[in-house]
Amino acid sequence: MELAAGTHLAPAKINLALHVTGRRPDRYHTLSSLVAFATVGDRLTLEPAEADGFALEGPFAATLRESFTPGAPNSVLEALARMRVVARRHGRTIAPARITLAKHLPVASGIGGGSADAAALVRAAVAACPDLAVDFREAAEALGADVPMCVDCRAACVSGIGKTIEPVGDFPTIPAVLVNPGVPVSTPAVFRALEHRDNPPMPELPTFTGIHDVLEFLHATRNDLEPPAIRIAPTIAVATAALRYAGASFARMSGSGATVFGLFESDGAAGRAVGAIKDRHPGWWVAATSLGSVATGGSA
Known part of the structure; x- marks a missing residue:
């Protein structure tokens, strides 16, 4: 086959x-x-x-x-x-x-x-x-x-x-911007630098009807790997601050870093943020996107 x-x-x-x-x-x-x-x-x-x-x-x-x-x-x-x-x-x-x-x-x-x-x-x-x-x-x-x-x-x-x-079947599609400041971060190194490993789990998920429900939920959550990753690569904090300065409603590191994401109210706001961040940090990888569930497949 x-x-x-x-x-x-x-x-x-x-x-x-x-x-x-x-x-x-x-x-x-x-x-x-x-x-x-x-x-x-x-x-x-x-x-x-x-x-x-x-x-x-x-x-x-x-x-x-x-x-x-x-x-x-x-x-x-x-x-x-x-x-x-x-x-x-x-x-x-x-x-x-x-x-x-x-x-x-x-x-x-x-x-x-x-x-x-x-x-x-x-x-x-x-x-x-x-x-x-x-x-x-x-x-x-x-x-x-x-x-x-x-x-x-x-x-x-x-x-x-x-x-x-x-x-999560009711998760909305959310305009977003991804930023990577060009610093590779070792996942094992981040876990080794983690100070507390027995932390509370996420709260129970609510019903999501739009971005505002997601934002409210995320404000009650964490990325426990973010503090140790920032100690290893302080530029992560700079990238997160750049997203907030560019108008993100919420910004946080993804996974073990160094990529951070920002959530926006509209595709237009996300697009403007990409331009602003690229102007200030031309060496960074910056991409406008949408977050949610993604249909994938092949095309000839």
Whole structure:
């Protein structure tokens, strides 16, 4: 069988709130998080081929290439290998494909880029062979805690070590701006710098009818990784302040950083903020987007 050909969006994953609630004996941290997906992301293009091929392009291709561990597969090729194991288990073969990853998201930036890329490959396998969807999705769990939620790209409450995912069906689409000040932040380093690991979980979610309900909820939440990340990379605080100065109704760091997000009342306000921030910080990555649940798929 051939993977679903075409270009597949790999949306950025944004942790609107992230509470660290404990650490298990196996040293995995337990979390309570509200996740939404952006309309900006990487793009994975799949084409039938005589032999497998992988190419990188896009503004962050060089940075990603530098981060590769010699001899180790990147997240997309690891996902392909695991999908092939599942297919073989059912007596099928995934045909060779030429894969092109257009890297538009900053690397090591707290917005799930590698997980989103792997998830796009998983979606291509599910689209090619829907009757194996459950098996493909189960295999995706071994690719990383963020990958299963990135397969669906739906706003969700995530708890435990990332395996408990509860979709939020009433989450509104919210204009937003993402900012990365160009400082890669190590997730393990941020967790090591975390002072308190047994924190209260998020409050119970209300019914969301619009952005104002979301804002009210977020003001009662935290990102417990933000303070240690700022100690490691103080520029994160500068980026958050820049969003507030540009008119964001709410601004916070996503994941373990260094990307921060700002929520806005309208697309126009978000667009104006992008221009203002780029003028003051021309070296930063700044993108207008919308946050919520994102429809993904392939296009020839």
